[in-house]
Amino acid sequence: MFCYVYGDYFELYVPGKLQDMLNGEMALGAVTQGLLVGTAVLMAVPSLMILLSLVLPLPVCRWVNVCVGLFYAAIMLLILFNGAWSFYMLFATIEIILTLQAVWLAWHWPKNLQSAT
Template sequence: MLSDVKLHVKFKLFALWCSVIFFYIYGDYFELYQPGKLQDMLTGNTVFGPVSQGILLGMSALMIVPALMPFLSVALPAGASRWVNLVAGTLYTAIMILAIRGGWHFYVVFGLIEISLTALIVWYAWTWPKDADR
């Protein structure tokens, strides 16, 4: 029989956010192979309009939160970590539900996995054990 170690919910959240970030990166990378995507990037067009500092700042802000969540999940006190994960997990689940509509099949698959992972983040945060040993 194999032994298993009980992981604290903070480490589970850490791992889930790391997985989410990898799916974001790979989904966006593979999207560049869609015909016209790279040309749009080279000509300065985005789904939000022409490239500007404001557009890039907004897109960066959207990715800063999930990129910080692995650290915040383990570094914040339990109560703050729980609420930050509840809010961020819910927000990024909703964003991905909106983003995958009309996407190519690979993007929809990645999106469904991202939705599952962020929903799992919400579930772990919502059911955060009161017992300090978990």
């Protein structure tokens, strides 16, 4: 999550980025309430996954972690190949590695808690 935040924060230093923001433009087009709500949901999911990983039943938790992890890794791969600046590529690479590690761990969780002890 910190890589997402730092990447977006450092991106504010990219020449022209602040002016685009002042003009109401984002990477996905003109800023609208719907676009900002969608972005907020996208950014809230990693935080929610911490709680969900603790409270969901193990089989559901496994599949939610695998699906969400693969989805976020795919998003970061798209950013990597979209001509991002080097600092953003570094953060994206770290995010992909960490997210795929979470997917791998979820995939290899024991089928039940008793076999984990």
